[in-house]
Amino acid sequence: MTSFSTDRSYAQGLDAADQLAHFRDRFVQPGWDDVIYLNGNSLGPLPVRTQARIAEIVDQEWGVGLVRSWDKWVHLPRQAGDMLGEQLLGAASGQVIVCDSVTVNLYKLAFAALDYRSGRDVIVTDDDNFPTDRYVLEGVSAQRGCELRMIHSDIDDGVSERALAEALDDRVALVELSHVAYRSGALADMAKLTGLIHRAGALALWDLCHSVGAVPIELDGAGADLAVGCTYKYVNAGPGAPALLYVRDELQHQLRQPIWGWFGQRDQFEMGPRYDPAPGISAFLTGTPDVMGAVAVEEGARLLAEAGLPQLRAKSIALTEYLIALADSSLVPLGFAVASPRDPARRGGHVSLRHDDARQLSHALLRAGIVADYRTPDRIRLAPVPLFNSFTQVWDGMDRLRELAASKSYTDIPPEQPLVS
Numbered sequence: 057m058t059s060f061s062t063d064r065s066y067a068q069g070l071d072a073a074d075q076l077a078h079f080r081d082r083f084v085q086p087g088w089d090d091v092i093y094l095n096g097n098s099l100g101p102l103p104v105r106t107q108a109r110i111a112e113i114v115d116q117e118w119g120v121g122l123v124r125s126w127d128k129w130v131h132l133p134r135q136a137g138d139m140l141g142e143q144l145l146g147a148a149s150g151q152v153i154v155c156d157s158v159t160v161n162l163y164k165l166a167f168a169a170l171d172y173r174s175g176r177d178v179i180v181t182d183d184d185n186f187p188t189d190r191y192v193l194e195g196v197s198a199q200r201g202c203e204l205r206m207i208h209s210d211i212d213d214g215v216s217e218r219a220l221a222e223a224l225d226d227r228v229a230l231v232e233l234s235h236v237a238y239r240s241g242a243l244a245d246m247a248k249l250t251g252l253i254h255r256a257g258a259l260a261l262w263d264l265c266h267s268v269g270a271v272p273i274e275l276d277g278a279g280a281d282l283a284v285g286c287t288y289k290y291v292n293a294g295p296g297a298p299a300l301l302y303v304r305d306e307l308q309h310q311l312r313q314p315i316w317g318w319f320g321q322r323d324q325f326e327m328g329p330r331y332d333p334a335p336g337i338s339a340f341l342t343g344t345p346d347v348m349g350a351v352a353v354e355e356g357a358r359l360l361a362e363a364g365l366p367q368l369r370a371k372s373i374a375l376t377e378y379l380i381a382l383a384d385s386s387l388v389p390l391g392f393a394v395a396s397p398r399d400p401a402r403r404g405g406h407v408s409l410r411h412d413d414a415r416q417l418s419h420a421l422l423r424a425g426i427v428a429d430y431r432t433p434d435r436i437r438l439a440p441v442p443l444f445n446s447f448t449q450v451w452d453g454m455d456r457l458r459e460l461a462a463s464k465s466y467t468d469i470p471p472e473q474p475l476v477s
């Protein structure tokens with residue numbers, strides 16, 4: 057490859073050499089003319105195989121099999137969990153299930169962790185963590201009479217080891233952190249921070265929403281205790297698909313989650329008089345699982361595993377490095393700044409750019425056919441997804457952003473235009 061150039065032909069050269077380029081055909085093509093999707097960190101695209109499997113479930117398993125199909129559906133939360141665990145999370149089987157939403161799973165695990173570390177009355181998270189994480193922990197703390205201790209984190213750089221260390225003491229029961237920060241994409245050192253948390257005698261709960269399917273994860277290797285994560289972002293399982301929940305093997309029988317439902321019951325169909333939790337990870341289930349969603353998780357994970365997580369990560373880094381190089385050469389002179397870590401080893405799958413008029417620019421981008429998103433206070437997030445996006449699309453997206461900023465053709469958009477997503 058010739059040395060970096062801002063010409064579009066350079067992007068075309070990178071695409072020609074891209075070993076993963078053919079995976080684009082494994083997704084349903086939206087059929088838009090001239091629209092570029094750089095928002096796979098918010099809602100991943102639809103894999104062809106998933107579309108076919110869901111059709112098969114609707115037509116055959118539901119339409120014809122009816123209630124008899126529960127014989128196999130009932131295993132889906134564990135089956136999809138093991139697929140995720142083994143392929144994407146570095147978790148041995150029996151430690152991951154797919155159920156409920158991230159929000160509900162956070163509640164279940166935070167609540168259980170407080171009982172496990174009874175005598176301790178502090179939960180720690182950071183002030184730039186994703187809203188639902190902060191709200192759930194605020195609620196659990198209020199309900200349990202605990203203190204919610206907020207680490208101040210840098211909105212571009214994430215939680216520092218020092219800031220975490222300062223928040224830890226022998227009152228801390230649980231620390232909950234995002235592996236990849238939703239705004240900046242800052243990637244935390246899971247093993248190192250988990251070690252720090254353990255030395256203080258607390259449990260570590262990781263939110264993997266912006267990392268699962270984007271960066272290799274080693275939950276077992278890092279010694280993580282608990283984890284939750286989305287499947288509709290980089291796992292491409294579709295809107296509202298069920299979330300993942302991980303509990304380290306040794307902890308499973310020691311933690312009791314607060315929602316005692318019949319799917320978490322030992323002999324579910326005995327319909328017994330009292331709740332008696334199932335052994336293992338199944339105790340973290342609540343009620344009837346989302347069948348279509350769980351199947352989509354399984355297919356999504358299968359597709360990413362087929363491409364290979366190391367290959368996927370290598371292309372993701374190449375795409376974001378390229379995006380940053382283009383930003384430096386053509387957007388920084390127009391008032392933009394890179395608002396993500398520059399070291400690719402410290403960055404997840406997306407890049408944030410700062411600009412005073414980011415909110416208006418994000419609406420203008422959408423109007424110009426580039427799907428990216430705005431995040432407060434003044435950030436535009438761009439997520440080139442390795443199996444779906446090309447280097448040429450990154451070039452085209454960045455070129456349109458440059459054009460909009462240079463021509464100021466976004467100034468007709470009211471600065472307070474409501475946000476949709």
Ligand SMILES: *Cc1c(COP(=O)(O)O)cnc(C)c1O
Nearest residue numbers: 157158159186188234238263265
């Ligand atoms: C997307 C996201 C969520 C979403 O939670 P839901 O319960 O699925 O709505 C939670 N946490 C983080 C860090 C996220 O990025």
